Amino acid sequence: MEDKEESMKKDDGGEDILSSIESSSKQTRIFKIIVIGDSNVGKTCLTFRFCGGKFPEKTEATIGVDFREKTVDVNGETIKLQLWDTAGQERFRKSMVQHYYRNVHAVVFVYDMTKMNTFEGMPTWIEECERHSLSPDIPRILVGNKCDMNQKISVATSLAQKFADANQMPLFETSAKDDNEVDNVSAIFMTLAHKLKSQKPMMSNDYPVLHKYGSKEMKRAKVISIGREPSSRSAVCSRSTATSDGTSCSC
Amino acid sequence: MNSTRKSRTLTKKKPSDHLSPATRGASPCKIDGDSGRKIKLAAIHKALLSDPVDVATLRKLAISHGGLLNDELRRKAWPKLLNVNVFEIPPKPDADVTSHRDYHQVVLDVNRSLRRFPPGMRNDQREVLQEQLINVIVRVLLRNKQLHYYQGYHDICVTFLLVVGQDLAFALIEKLSTHHLRDFMDRTMDSTKHILNYLLPIIGKANPELREFMDRSTVGTVFALAWLITWYGHVLSDFRSVVRLYDFFLACHPLMPVYLAAAIVLHRETEVLSGECEMTYVHSLLSKIPQDLPFENLISRAGDLFVQYPPTALAKEARLQYKQSSTLSKHDEFEQTSLRQRPDTILRQRKKGKLTTSQLKDINKKEHSPVVKVAIWAITASVGAALFAVLNTAAEWM
């Protein structure tokens, strides 16, 4: 996997959605991934880390929704992952975030490994998805964040794994903060990208295709054959916590 | 009374290097030359000292170019705009702040609010203020059980804390929370959504093409959520712009932040229309506020829009049941009572019990003076004719 376009915004992780769309001349599929979980678990930091390559020193509470984007290469296809970083406070999820459950291609559930209550909140978030009638086929993953705080871990891997298995999700434990975990954070999102790419035949309106605004010939989505993807690196639904190399997360 | 004084000294000593009028150079507040500024300073002082306080004029001055000019004046004028008696600030509640249901969330948010403090501030100073911020917020919540904390409320409170100090901030925020911000503090955000529903209709009236484009993109209004519920405190990095906007909002109808949002979107029309007509694109474009917006012009524009398309004219389309909004339905009364305030000199004496009965009678007579007609807009040369509308405050704002 290689990441294209390292351009970063000053105050926000990731590529500038605006300029990247404008400069994108060839068609690129976009996958929309919603990131949800309780307040302060690190959703903003994780998405920033993946898209911007850095741990943000000063995050603030997310109010509403922020979008971050990263262009990645999945087996030769350039794909845009668009991460929807949502507000964690309950009141926002009820009336404001709703709007954004429509048309998402994948869901990332995040909890804080050092805070049991954020793990205990997971069923509510899963219900939330069900309430918005997200198709059960939509890839979902569970991420335990802040594994760098190893003195304070209060959600045991075995417990989280059991929950993940019961809900047919792969589990990842990682840290947005720890620089040694950068590859792991990428691997998590790349796993999703692989899964999404290989998932189903393309309908052009399922996966919108970027086009340069104003260009006369609106390019149509390529129909992707349902050929098998090299699946060796995919950790989807595997039991262990995975990294891109297939090694286990060390934390 | 003592505590008020103390807090003033504190704010003066601590954050004020950054906040003092002397550093206002980079701010958008530019009155025509020194003399214009002097005239305005004098006018503000005069309005504050008249009895009853000339709230109508104070409002005009807070709205017009440059707003209230400096934090010294804000400390005096903001309480008047909110009808808060600075000599009768409620005592701290005894209850333990950590016991409040929202305490935990408040702490999480305040801990992450580093950007809201002056850049050069020492860590230990900032930590003291953060502790105060938590206390102020939870004290308001403890005394008003009906109010629910929302993420972003802290972005408003920090501005008051930095300008007026913790005790007065408490009193101002309490008033604000039970009036202007009341709808945001319901148990759910349904009322907040209703308020946001005004945005597209305003844009649509002023620029149908832009509205149509936005509708087609299905962008919704969440891009403006943080603007509205933080009064722009969350999205503007220049503190001077933030306090300037607060002057404006404190002097205006509670829906004014939505009109300003409309003015900002309209200002960026070309950018929006020349971009992709797609939800995330438009959301990303609009939610990132350019930091160099011409705020004085936008304030004028917002006021213009308010006069041209008052809330009542939009209520149907916004599907907002006016009466059901506590913020809006209570605004009448707030308006009326705000116009009958004593200047500090009198309030201080009254507090000390120095006023004689005949003096009090005099004061009471004045309290029953007829409703003052208020020009809701400061009439300046740069402002269009629409702004000359002089409204009978309470009756026609609704």
Ligand SMILES: Nc1nc2c(ncn2[C@@H]2O[C@H](COP(=O)(O)OP(=O)(O)OP(=O)(O)O)[C@@H](O)[C@H]2O)c(=O)[nH]1
């Ligand atoms: N030690 C450690 N701290 C982290 C990590 N990720 C995030 N944090 C810290 O956790 C806090 C919350 O991070 P955010 O990314 O703002 O949390 P969020 O989930 O976006 O929160 P909301 O926007 O309120 O929903 C911040 O103070 C981060 O510095 C991590 O991997 N390790």
Ligand SMILES: [Mg+2]
């Ligand atoms: Mg966040």
